[in-house]
Amino acid sequence: xxxxxxxxxxxxxxxxxxxxxxxxxxxxxxxxxxxxxxxxxxxxxxxxxxxxxxxxxxxxxxxxxxxxxxxxxxxxxxxxxxxxxxxxxxxxxxxxxxxxxxxxxxxxxxxxxxxxxxxxxxxxxxxxxxxxxxxxxxxxxxxxxxxxxxxxxxxxxxxxxxxxxxxxxxxxxxxxxxxxxxxxxxxxxxxxxxxxxxxxxxxxxxxxxxxxxxxxxxxxxxxxxxxxxxxxxxxxxxxxxxxxxxxxxxxxxxxxxxxxxxxxxxxxxxxxxxxxxxxxxxxxxxxxxxxxxxx
Amino acid sequence: xxxxxxxxxxxxxxxxxxxxxxxxxxxxxxxxxxxxxxxxxxxxxxxxxxxxxxxxxxxxxxxxxxxxxxxxxxxxxxxxxxxxxxxxxxxxxxxxxxxxxxxxxxxxxxxxxxxxxxxxxxxxxxxxxxxxxxxxxxxxxxxxxxxxxxxxxxxxxxxxxxxxxxxxxxxxxxxxxxxxxxxxxxxxxxxxxxxxxxxxxxxxxxxxxxxxxxxxxxxxxxxxxxxxxxxxxxxxxxxxxxxxxxxxxxxxxxxxxxxxxxxxxxxxxxxxxxxxxxxxxxxxxxxxxxxxxxxxxxxxxxxxxxxxxxxxxxxxxxxxxxxxxxxxxxxxxxxxxxxxxxxxxxxxxxxxxxxxxxxxxxxxxxxxxxxxxxxxxxxxxxxxxxxxxxxxxxxxxxxxxxxxxxxxxxxxxxxxxxxxxxxxxxxxxxxxxxxxxxxxxxxxxxxx
Numbered sequence: 181x182x183x184x185x186x187x188x189x190x191x192x193x194x195x196x197x198x199x200x201x202x203x204x205x206x207x208x209x210x211x212x213x214x215x216x217x218x219x220x221x222x223x224x225x226x227x228x229x230x231x232x233x234x235x236x237x238x239x240x241x242x243x244x245x246x247x248x249x250x251x252x253x254x255x256x257x258x259x260x261x262x263x264x265x266x267x268x269x270x271x272x273x274x275x276x277x278x279x280x281x282x283x284x285x286x287x288x289x290x291x292x293x294x295x296x297x298x299x300x301x302x303x304x305x306x307x308x309x310x311x312x313x314x315x316x317x318x319x320x321x322x323x324x325x326x327x328x329x330x331x332x333x334x335x336x337x338x339x340x341x342x343x344x345x346x347x348x349x350x351x352x353x354x355x356x357x358x359x360x361x362x363x364x365x366x367x368x369x370x371x372x373x374x375x376x377x378x379x380x381x382x383x384x385x386x387x388x389x390x391x392x393x394x395x396x397x398x399x400x401x402x403x404x405x406x407x408x409x410x411x412x413x414x415x416x417x418x419x420x421x422x423x424x425x426x427x428x429x430x431x432x433x434x435x436x437x438x439x440x441x442x443x444x445x446x447x448x449x450x451x452x453x454x455x456x457x458x459x460x461x462x463x464x465x466x467x468x469x470x471x472x473x474x475x
Numbered sequence: 476x477x478x479x480x481x482x483x484x485x486x487x488x489x490x491x492x493x494x495x496x497x498x499x500x501x502x503x504x505x506x507x508x509x510x511x512x513x514x515x516x517x518x519x520x521x522x523x524x525x526x527x528x529x530x531x532x533x534x535x536x537x538x539x540x541x542x543x544x545x546x547x548x549x550x551x552x553x554x555x556x557x558x559x560x561x562x563x564x565x566x567x568x569x570x571x572x573x574x575x576x577x578x579x580x581x582x583x584x585x586x587x588x589x590x591x592x593x594x595x596x597x598x599x600x601x602x603x604x605x606x607x608x609x610x611x612x613x614x615x616x617x618x619x620x621x622x623x624x625x626x627x628x629x630x631x632x633x634x635x636x637x638x639x640x641x642x643x644x645x646x647x648x649x650x651x652x653x654x655x656x657x658x659x660x661x662x663x664x665x666x667x668x669x670x671x672x673x674x675x676x677x678x679x680x681x682x683x684x685x686x687x688x689x690x691x692x693x694x695x696x697x698x699x700x701x702x703x704x705x706x707x708x709x710x711x712x713x714x715x716x717x718x719x720x721x722x723x724x725x726x727x728x729x730x731x732x733x734x735x736x737x738x739x740x741x742x743x744x745x746x747x748x749x750x751x752x753x754x755x756x757x758x759x760x761x762x763x764x765x766x767x768x769x770x771x772x773x774x775x776x777x778x779x780x781x782x783x784x785x786x787x788x789x790x791x792x793x794x795x796x797x798x799x800x801x802x803x804x805x806x807x808x809x810x811x812x813x814x815x816x817x818x819x820x821x822x823x824x825x826x827x828x829x830x831x832x833x834x835x836x837x838x839x840x841x842x843x844x845x846x847x848x849x850x851x852x853x854x855x856x857x858x859x860x861x862x863x864x865x866x867x868x869x870x871x872x873x874x875x876x877x878x879x880x881x882x883x884x885x886x887x888x889x890x891x892x893x894x895x896x897x898x899x900x901x902x903x904x905x906x907x908x909x910x911x912x913x914x915x916x917x918x919x920x921x922x923x
Contacts, residue, residue: 224872225912225923227575228596232912232921243908336738338890424688424739426886441568443876 218450227444240451250452252427253435256342260431261410264346268406269399271354276361277391291362295355302352306419309348310335335421338428345429349416357402364398365391400471404464411460432456526813527555529580531570534563536584536636536800539833540821547820554813574598579805581814584636587624587801592872594627595923600804601630605815616824616840620797620865627870632803634822635839637830639798641691641761641785642861644768648779649675649756658783660793662696662725665786669734672756681736683757684749685729687889688739690882692759695795697722698866699788705906709871710914712906714881715899723885723895730889737889747771750780759785761798765854766835782857784864797865799839837862871923873909880905 218240220226226233244250279290297305312319313334321331334344368391376386392399414433417423423430423438432452440449532540537560544556559580561569567589573579574596585593593599606614614622617635625633645658653671655664669682676682685692697704702718705711713719729735736755750758751772758764768780787793802818804811820826827838828846837858838844849855868874884898884905893901916923 221912223912224571224592224596225916227571228598232916234915338892424886426890426892427883444571 214450214453217447218454220447222446224444236447240448241455244448244451244455249427249430250432250435253430253432256428256430257411257413257432259342260346260349260413261407263343264349264413265403265406265410267346268350268354268410269357269402271350272357272402273361275354275358276365277387279358280362280365291359294358297352298355300352302415303419305348305352306416310420313344336425338425341421341425341429345416345420348420349410349413352416357406360402361395361398364395368394396471400468403471404467407464407467408460411456411463525553525555526810527557528582528810528813528817529557529559530814530817531559531561531580531583533561533566533584533800535834536836537561539830542833543821543826543829546826547817550820551813551816554816556817570598571596577807579807581805581808581810582802582817583805584800584802585633587621587633587635587797587799588868588874590625590633590801590803591627591870591874593803594632595872598806599632600806600808600811601632602634602804602815603631606631609819616842618839618841618862618865620862620867621799621839624797624799624867624870625801633801634818636800636802636821637827637834637836638839638862639761639763639800639837640795640858640861640865641695641759641798642795642857643783643785644750644758644760644764645781645783646750646753646756646776646779647781649753658781659786661786661790662788666725666728666734669729669757670732673732673734676753676756680753681755682734683729683759684738684746684755685726685735685759686739687730687737687886688882690878690885691796693723693726693881693885694868694878695759695785695793696726696788698796699785699791699794705869705871705877705910708917709869710910710917712877712903712910714902714906720895720899723888723899726885727888727895739886751776762835762837762855762858765852768854782854784857784861792864794864794866795861797867800836871910871913873913876909877906880909 219235219237221234221236221240275294278284279287279294284290311317315321315331315333315336318334320334321329325331332340334340372390372394373386376390381389412433413431414437417429417431417434418437421429423434433456436449436452436456439445439452530540531537537558541558544558548555566584567586570579570583570585570589570593574593579598590599614631618638621635621638625631625635643658649672650658650668653668653675655668655671659665659668672682673680694704697719700718700722702716702722703713704719706713706716730737746758747767749755750768765782769777772780785793785795802821804814804818808814821830822840824838824840824843827840827843828848830836831838831843831846832848837855838846838849844850844855844859868878880902884893884902887893888895888898913923
């Protein structure tokens with residue numbers, strides 16, 4: 181390395197240093213602290229007097245894995261991801277295709293309208309949706325009653341609460357992925373479709389053999405982001421049901437929040453956070469591998 | 476039991492506060508840094524001139540208490556008060572964060588069930604010395620059942636600011652139509668009245684609303700029946716105790732017989748509408764609903780509701796929970812003397828009566844109830860009687876978690892996902908686990 185190159189390297193590090201420092205102080209340090217906390221029984225007793233803190237090794241993790249509540253939360257989270265994730269991606273893609281279609285008039289208008297729920301405050305949305313879901317005077321049950329369907333308890337019914345939340349979340353969030361899909365769609369050269377049309381390919385074949393393959397990177401990105409985001413579902417059940425009825429909408433992050441900030445079991449909550457982290461890491465790794473492998 | 480529940484009844488918790496929780500602690504550090512810089516650049520105040528007391532109060536109390544303060548500052552020109560208003564839903568978390576960040580106020584309001592927790596944190600200054608030194612402090616004037624919740628191991632850590640308990644809100648017209656001229660006084664009469672109400676109401680109507688995600692009524696019934704809840708110096712759960720089991724059986728029967736709908740309070744989009752339309756005739760709730768019922772029930776229903784003390788088991792008067800909010804001095808505060816003066820001022824009968832007319836919060840001092848605003852309030856009288864018969868929940872920091880478990884297993888049983896035996900065994904197991912740290916501390920002779 182010449183003196184000049186060394187100089188360049190040094191100045192590169194000098195420029196990077198502030199950002200790296202900030203990341204270290206505000207990200208890696210807290211994460212490390214949380215990891216250490218997850219091996220202790222830090223709670224309000226320890227907060228008052230550190231003599232009352234115990235190092236418990238892996239006990240928090242052990243208790244977590246033995247706790248039926250954690251498995252309930254994990255099951256609910258998987259349910260939410262498994263149903264909500266694909267549904268959200270499918271709805272986003274369909275909306276993107278519709279908005280991007282040559283036949284659609286005023287695409288700008290629809291783009292904006294579909295995007296509006298994304299930027300609306302969640303609490304305001306939740307208030308309105310709770311009215312929609314009301315078993316007696318809710319619009320949804322009224323609509324169903326026209327088809328002779330008996331009223332559903334939605335948020336109060338243990339079996340319907342999670343689907344109700346998924347429906348709301350998908351409605352609220354599909355606009356964001358839709359925008360990304362539209363950007364992806366617009367990157368596909370029109371000439372390919374023209375060529376396919378000349379060869380007599382139907383719209384469905386064009387979709388299968390041009391749109392989908394060329395949308396693959398966008399698809400991968402959207403699927404990953406949705407997966408990571410959906411695993412961390414918190415605000416919607418927190419606002420709509422507070423985890424109820426009978427914990428059927430309790431998610432892992434909601435459980436972590438309750439343990440950490442409501443009951444102040446910081447050690448236990450940290451352990452929950454790291455288990456979720458490991459899980460997301462594993463699942464995204466698997467997904468990346470699968471989608472890359474297909475290529 | 477605190478008024479934080481008032482929010483839960485309204486449904487939506489204050490999410491903004493949740494998200495700003497972490498930001499707040501960073502924010503408060505930045506603010507303190509800014510203050511330090513300000514001090515360095517030389518804005519010295521005259522020492523010893525005026526003391527500023529930092530006072531944190533929740534919700535509407537934080538707003539309305541400011542009306543009382545000019546009088547206090549007139550009496551004590553050397554003290555200024557800075558009130559910080561905190562929403563109930565964020566209050567507990569904010570106090571804990573303030574404690575962790577060493578940024579406690581001098582004087583603060585807290586739900587009386589939080590006192591054991593803040594005592595365990597060593598965040599509260601005991602008041603005993605000050606109470607002894609001060610002849611004006613008349614502890615006997617406070618409701619005794621409520622005062623108990625402010626004392627722990629023989630020390631007084633806080634004074635009640637206002638009181639809170641649960642009793643029966645009922646539709647006088649619907650109840651008298653069933654042949655009961657007076658509200659029921661025993662469990663058996665209560666059940667009879669509810670059965671008649673249910674039969675008269677038909678399938679869409681119920682006798683009583685008991686939100687399935689609440690633990691209060693079940694615990695009240697258990698306490699009335701003499702169930703100890705916990706055993707061995709509050710080190711283990713005692714929910715398989717026959718007394719608790721019997722109270723639980725009665726509670727469950729209300730749902731099994733269709734007297735109460737199996738709904739949670741988040742499912743009740745409009746409680747007041749449902750009460751007005753007669754969907755249920757009885758409701759167990761606290762003093763905050765006097766104002767709400769007056770405001771929200773339609774004029775046609777206004778003459779037809781009232782409050783009554785809870786029915787009791789057998790001949791005993793039905794006791795209820797000793798709730799309310801208290802005022803405490805922060806142990807780390809350098810301005811405790813000034814803060815104590817403010818605490819005394821706020822618990823004077825005269826200020827208590829004024830505070831009642833501002834907020835509807837029931838005074839903790841019994842002599843304040845002579846005020847015409849209260850003496851003439853027909854809904855408040857039942858509270859006066861109920862407050863003579865209140866009992867505290869176990870005074871340990873873990874209580875709220877335990878109460879939450881009780882609600883959880885009660886709901887599972889009501890929804891028939893667990894049998895009563897399974898639920899109670901699981902409840903004892905969970906509670907024993909929650910109390911593990913307490914057992915360890917006691918076994919090591921460390922004060923919990």
